[in-house]
Amino acid sequence: MSGFLGPVAPDGRIPPYQQTKVAAFLISAHGALARQFAFMLPARLDAAWQSELNAQFYRETEIVSLLLRATSWVLDPSLGYMLASWESAWLPAPVEGIADPRLAQMIHLAALAHAVHAGIRPAAILPIEANAQDPFVMALRRIEFESGRLLQAQILFLKSTDLAPHRDAVSAALAQRHAEVRKLWRELLECIGIGVPPA
Amino acid sequence: MPFLSHGSYRIRYELDGPAGAPAYVLVNGLTQYSELWSAYREALAARGFRVATFDLLGQGASDKPRLFISQDDQVAALRLLIDELGDRPIFLSGISFGGLIALRYAIEHGKRLAGLVPMSCFAELSPQLLLLGNALRTGLILGGTSYLQDLLLPMNLSDQWLKPLLDKLESVKRQGWLVNDVYALQNLMESFLDFQPLTPRLSAIAVPTMILNGEFDFLTPRALHETLRVEIQNSSLVIIPRAYHAFTLEKGTLTADLLARFAEDVLAGRWQGNQAVWVAPDQPGGELTPFPAGYDHLRAIPVKRALP
Numbered sequence: 001m002s003g004f005l006g007p008v009a010p011d012g013r014i015p016p017y018q019q020t021k022v023a024a025f026l027i028s029a030h031g032a033l034a035r036q037f038a039f040m041l042p043a044r045l046d047a048a049w050q051s052e053l054n055a056q057f058y059r060e061t062e063i064v065s066l067l068l069r070a071t072s073w074v075l076d077p078s079l080g081y082m083l084a085s086w087e088s089a090w091l092p093a094p095v096e097g098i099a100d101p102r103l104a105q106m107i108h109l110a111a112l113a114h115a116v117h118a119g120i121r122p123a124a125i126l127p128i129e130a131n132a133q134d135p136f137v138m139a140l141r142r143i144e145f146e147s148g149r150l151l152q153a154q155i156l157f158l159k160s161t162d163l164a165p166h167r168d169a170v171s172a173a174l175a176q177r178h179a180e181v182r183k184l185w186r187e188l189l190e191c192i193g194i195g196v197p198p199a
Numbered sequence: 200m201p202f203l204s205h206g207s208y209r210i211r212y213e214l215d216g217p218a219g220a221p222a223y224v225l226v227n228g229l230t231q232y233s234e235l236w237s238a239y240r241e242a243l244a245a246r247g248f249r250v251a252t253f254d255l256l257g258q259g260a261s262d263k264p265r266l267f268i269s270q271d272d273q274v275a276a277l278r279l280l281i282d283e284l285g286d287r288p289i290f291l292s293g294i295s296f297g298g299l300i301a302l303r304y305a306i307e308h309g310k311r312l313a314g315l316v317p318m319s320c321f322a323e324l325s326p327q328l329l330l331l332g333n334a335l336r337t338g339l340i341l342g343g344t345s346y347l348q349d350l351l352l353p354m355n356l357s358d359q360w361l362k363p364l365l366d367k368l369e370s371v372k373r374q375g376w377l378v379n380d381v382y383a384l385q386n387l388m389e390s391f392l393d394f395q396p397l398t399p400r401l402s403a404i405a406v407p408t409m410i411l412n413g414e415f416d417f418l419t420p421r422a423l424h425e426t427l428r429v430e431i432q433n434s435s436l437v438i439i440p441r442a443y444h445a446f447t448l449e450k451g452t453l454t455a456d457l458l459a460r461f462a463e464d465v466l467a468g469r470w471q472g473n474q475a476v477w478v479a480p481d482q483p484g485g486e487l488t489p490f491p492a493g494y495d496h497l498r499a500i501p502v503k504r505a506l507p
Binding site for chain 2: 114118121124128144145148149151152155158159170171174175178
């Protein structure tokens with residue numbers, strides 16, 4: 001089992017069936033983040049930090065838009081079941097040890113976003129032979145690059161002194177989210193012939 | 200691939216060389232991974248040493264803590280690995296960040312060591328190093344691992360090493376880019392946020408210590424190594440000619456030879472530190488020469504040392 005997408009076509013393009021599955025997963029994950037950021041975003045900003053919610057919302061939406069247009073899609077009946085399982089995985093989960101429901105929701109969202117932005121590295125599964133000018137290849141690179149930047153908001157929040165009294169609860173929620181997201185990503189890659197060592 | 204367990208974390212390690220032999224434990228720099236010691240494993244094993252390499256927490260195949268990595272945990276992981284080696288002479292060497300972890304181990308558990316080799320190392324964050332570290336962290340945040348590599352390569356390696364690789368730098372960077380995650384590197388860098396200088400504790404290191412410093416090390420210049428030489432009584436400082444911060448990559452054969460000779464001298468009772476300053480040979484096997492008497496080894500031009 002290879003660690004990379006492919007084998008690529010002679011022109012360096014990733015096989016469309018792999019593009020379809022990878023893009024569907026990423027759209028599901030980043031789309032869920034976009035929806036949840038939109039839900040958290042007030043109509044009128046009351047605090048400076050909320051401008052970051054606005055930025056995150058639009059950048060997640062951009063990722064979804066980019067993948068919709070850059071992917072060479074093929075019909076894949078197995079996606080129906082997979083999509084259902086992915087979408088249920090992104091749903092808010094209670095954070096043990098956090099009684100305040102609004103704070104718990106914010107920790108959940110930050111943990112999910114941290115797991116998606118830090119734990120999923122779509123450019124790292126591109127083989128050397130991939131055509132750098134191919135839209136899908138460029139999209140995966142862009143998403144990984146943007147994820148590193150988007151991640152900074154989650155790092156700042158989850159490491160903030162405000163959450164210091166809840167550090168154990170935050171760490172546990174984050175570890176759980178990372179494990180869930182990485183498991184789904186690993187399973188997806190395995191079903192298209194890519195082996196990723198467990199985190 | 201064997202792992203050690205530290206709490207809920209797993210630390211990947213590798214042992215090579217003859218069982219039962221004196222051991223060298225090599226500690227990675229911040230952006231490194233244990234495969235970068237492959238040439239050292241072979242060279243030191245051929246000289247009769249057991250060689251232990253590992254990925255620090257946050258690196259390579261070891262666990263990558265999500266939010267915080269404590270330098271205490273890195274020292275604890277190193278301790279586990281050295282315990283794994285049993286009762287035999289242990290020589291500990293680390294480069295840059297790994298040298299710092301090795302220094303901390305030597306301060307806390309020095310009796311367990313037969314010798315120590317800090318390379319491109321520091322015990323405190325000088326203003327330059329602090330600001331460079333901050334800038335490198337910002338580079339990582341804004342430009343990702345690839346941009347951090349772009350900053351480090353020209354800073355830490357010579358023109359002679361870089362020139363033939365200029366048209367294939369992406370392939371040179373690729374493995375490091377693959378195994379390093381932005382958040383994990385950032386956590387490693389941010390483990391310095393509560394860093395306390397080690398300088399007041401260095402005098403606790405009594406074990407034979409050979410400090411290696413590249414002649415042209417820009418990131419951790421001579422003055423930072425001088426602190427180690429002055430504070431560690433049984434030490435000597437060896438300057439590697441025409442070498443930069445990452446000389447373990449660029450001058451692997453020479454460095455492995457120096458490591459082996461140091462350990463052989465210590466084991467044979469020949470080694471004497473005397474806080475001396477030496478210049479390493481250009482090639483493995485060559486003679487070390489004393490730094491010219493009366494001249495200031497902290498200067499880049501030949502200036503007579505001020506008399507005390």
